[in-house]
Ligand SMILES: Cc1ncc(C[n+]2csc(CCOP(=O)(O)OP(=O)(O)O)c2C)c(N)n1
C-alpha cells in the first residue's frame with residue numbers, strides 16, 4: 047500500500063486544497079503522538095502543525111494542523127480525528143475564511159556587497175532585524191503564509207541562509223459573511 | 231480507607247461488576263495478583279497471553295459485556311497485541327491491564343520494559359499509562375465506559391509497578407463527569423431531518439435490501455430488526471460479523487453476503503435500488519471491487535461512528551445513531567417501501583437456482599466439512615454458541631451453521647486471526663457456562679493456540695472442538711489452486727502429525743477421531759454426552775474441498791463463482 051509519509055509533500059506552503067483544523071486537545075503526554083500516528087496510519091498528509099498551550103485553560107492545548115484535503119476527504123480526517131479521546135473540539139477553517147499567520151526566522155551571512163540588496167528585500171517584505179553580528183543578521187517576519195513564502199524565495203538569492211518557519215496558526219475571520227479582503 | 235494501588239485496581243474491577251479475568255502473572259504485575267487472592271473475581275490462568283486476550287473477546291461476544299485480561303509487562307504485553315488488534319477490528323469491548331516497570335525506570339530500557347501504550351496506540355480505542363495510585367479507579371471506570379459505549383473497542387491500562395505498590399485513599403468516580411473525558415461524546419442527538427430523508431428513500435424504493443452488520447448486534451437491535459423487517463417485508467442479509475442478528479430460518483433472510491456469500495444475498499445487493507446499511511462498514515470482503523458494488527443502489531448508512539460515513543462508499547443519507555434507535559425511528563414514521571412482489575420473485579429465483587450446496591460425502595470417507603458442520607448443528611441444543619478459527623472451516627461454519635440467536639457466533643472477522651477459535655470458545659463458555667459451546671476449527675488454527683485446552687481442562691471449562699482436518703492451510707491452498715496454477719507452496723500440514731487424539735489426551739481432554747460418515751455420527755453423539763471435560767474431535771475431511779460461492783479478491787460481485795455443480799447454465 048502506498049501510504050504517503052506524514053509531513054512530506056511539496057515544499058510549497060500554500061497547497062491548493064489545504065484546510066486548517068484548529069484542534070483543542072487535552073494537555074496530556076502522548077497526544078501529539080496520537081495525532082501524528084493517526085495521520086500516518088490513515089495516509090492523511092499534514093503540511094504544517096503548530097502546538098501551544100491553550101489561551102483559556104491549562105488543561106488544554108491548541109493544535110493547528112494544515113491538512114491536505116486531497117489525501118483524504120475532509121470529513122474523513124475530521125471524523126477520525128474526533129475519535130481520538132483526547133481531542134475535545136475541532137474547528138475546520140476554510141482558507142478563505144481564515145486569518146492565518148506564521149513566523150519566519152532566518153539568519154543570513156552579510157558582507158559589503160550584499161548589504162544593500164538584503165536591506166531592500168527585508169524592507170519590501172516588512173521583515174525586522176532581530177539580531178546582528180559583524181558577519182550575519184537574523185531577521186524575522188510575522189505574516190501571512192504567502193508573505194513568508196515570498197520572503198523565503200527572495201532570500202534564496204543570498205548565500206548561506208538558515209531559515210525556520212513555525213507553521214501557521216489561524217482563527218476564523220470576523221464577519222465571515224462579508225467578502226474577504228486581501229491580506230495587507 | 232487506605233488501599234494499595236493494587237488493591238484499588240482489583241476493587242475497581244469489582245465495582246465494575248467484573249466476574250472473570252483472563253491472565254498470566256509476571257514481575258511488573260505481581261503486586262496486583264496478591265489482592266486477587268482475596269477477591270470474588272474468578273481468575274483464569276492461561277498458558278499464553280494471546281489466549282487471555284482471545285478468551286476475553288469470546289467472553290465479550292457471548293455475553294455482550296466487556297472482557298477483561300491481565301498480563302505482565304514486556305513480552306506479556308506484546309503477546310496480547312494480536313487479540314487487542316482483533317478486538318479493535320471487530321469493535322469488541324475489551325479492557326486489558328498490563329503491568330509496567332516502575333515509573334522511575336520508564337525510558338531506561340529496564341528489564342521487561344516495553345512501550346505498550348505506544349505499540350497499541352493505533353489498535354486500541356484508547357489507552358492509559360497510569361501515573362499514580364489515586365488515578366487507578368478513574369482509569370478503570372473510564373476504560374469500561376470507553377470500551378462499552380459508542381462504537382465499542384479495546385482499552386488498555388498500563389500500570390507501573392510502583393503505582394500498584396503505593397497507597398491511596400479509596401474513592402471511586404460517581405458519574406461520567408468524574409471520568410475526565412471531556413473529548414468523549416459517544417452519543418449524538420438523533421437528526422430528525424436525516425430520519426425523514428431515510429424514510430423518503432425507503433418509501434420510494436422498489437428493490438431494497440437490509441445490509442445488516444455487526445453494529446446491529448453491538449446495539450442489541452435484533453428485536454427492532456425483526457419487527458422492522460417483518461413489517462416492511464424487506465429482504466435481509468447478515469454479514470460475517472452479524473450472523474445471528476436475524477434468524478437464518480426466517481424466509482426473508484437471504485444469508486451472508488460477500489466473498490463467500492450466498493448467491494442470492496450477493497446478487498440482491500448488486501441489483502438493489504436501496505441499501506439500508508445497519509452498523510456495517512462496506513468491508514472489502516463484502517463489496518468486492520468497490521466501483522462495481524451495488525451500482526444502482528442509493529445508500530442509507532446508519533452507524534454510531536461518523537467516520538464510517540463515506541470512508542468507502544458515499545451514503546445518500548448518513549444517520550449517526552445506534553441501529554436500534556434508527557429502526558425505532560423508521561418504524562415510528564411508518565416507513566414502508568413500494569410493493570416488493572416483483573423483487574421477491576427475482577430473489578426467489580436466485581435462491582432456487584443457486585442455493586448453498588456441496589457434494590455428498592462418500593460412505594467410507596473422506597468427510598465433507600460442510601456435512602460435518604451440519605451434522606454437529608443438528609444435534610446441538612438450541613442456543614449453542616459456535617466459535618471458529620480463520621480459513622475455509624470458518625467460511626463453511628458461517629454458511630452452514632443455522633444461526634438463530636444473537637451472540638451465538640464468535641469469530642474473528644476484520645483481522646482474520648488464525649488461532650482465535652479455541653481460546654475464544656473457552657472465554658465464551660466461561661461467560662455462558664449454561665450454553666453448549668462448539669469450536670469448529672482448522673488443523674492449522676488448532677496448532678496455533680491448542681495449549682489453552684490445558685487451561686480449559688484445569689479450570690473446568692468443557693468446550694467441544696471439531697477439527698476439520700484437511701491436512702492443509704486450506705484457504706491458502708484454495709487460492710493457490712485457483713489463482714496460482716495449482717502450485718502449492720508451503721501449505722501442506724499432514725493429517726497425522728501431530729496426532730490430535732493423543733495431543734487432546736495429553737491435555738486432559740477426550741480425544742476422538744472420525745474418518746467416515748458412520749464414525750462421524752458416532753463421535754458427535756459421544757461428544758454430546760461428555761459435559762465435564764473438553765472434547766477434541768479429529769474429523770478427516772477432503773483436502774480438495776473448496777469454499778463456494780466465491781468472489782475472487784478485487785473482482786466485481788457480479789462475477790461470483792458458484793459451486794461447480796451449478797455452473798454451465800446461466801453462469
Ligand atoms: C495468524 C494468521 N496467519 C496467517 C493467516 C493466513 N491464513 C488465512 S486462512 C489460513 C489457513 C488456515 O488453515 P486451517 O486452520 O487449517 O483452516 P482451513 O482453511 O484449512 O479450514 C492462513 C494461513 C491468518 N489469517 N492468520
Ligand SMILES: [Mg+2]
Nearest residue numbers: 672673702704
Ligand atoms: Mg486446514
